[in-house]
Amino acid sequence: MTAKLRPDAKIVVGAFLASGTVHLVKPDVFAPLMPSWVPAHREVIVASGVAELLCAVGLLVPGTRRAAGVASAGLLLGVFPGNVKMAVDALHGSNRTLQAVALARLPLQLPLIRGAWRAGRG
Template sequence: MDTHSTVGTKILAGSFVVSGIIHLIKPSVFEPLLPKALPAHREINYASGVAEIACGVGLLTRARWAPVASATLLVGVWAGNWQYAITVQNSSRTSTPHKIAAWARVPMQLPLIHIALKARYSAQPLLPSD
């Protein structure tokens, strides 16, 4: 794995951990991203927060499951970003800058998915043990 990939993986892992913690301590931040048709928004938020923390730690320790699990999680996040962008676009109460920001999040998931999948080619942990 090259240095660029290692840095990308560390950034992704750190982002997962931070986002996961926010899911747990302030779930209301992410609830608008969930489709209204889904039940139990708070519980889904908590579960996704735990999953993000697990994926972040898994990427840092090079767990075999972590790259695919991280990419899968990001695909779910991508769906949420699409849902949110469509919802705010159709809202007359949402400002134009907010609508632009919502749509800007949509393509950002693709490089993150790529980084997650590329992490599977490395055998050594990103964090030293002991």
């Protein structure tokens, strides 16, 4: 089922399985990341968790890997504003650890997006 799954794709699959599960089990964890302009926060959080799980499964199946790679890259681009909001909010606080983590997440999204895109190609 996982024939020739690229190492970077395995990282994306693992991240999506973990994050997607948390979206469904504890959606309130993601509420602070939601930009105010996004409607129906809880519904969007749950829907993005379902999307992450579907993308992860799609990446594991060779026949759906190409579509899942594109969808995964698109999903990561779509949630990027939440990562930016998290970083901006953290900078307004005094927790240096949270600030470092929030800022470090931003450039880490690029290799994840690239890994998702490449997963669909190989």
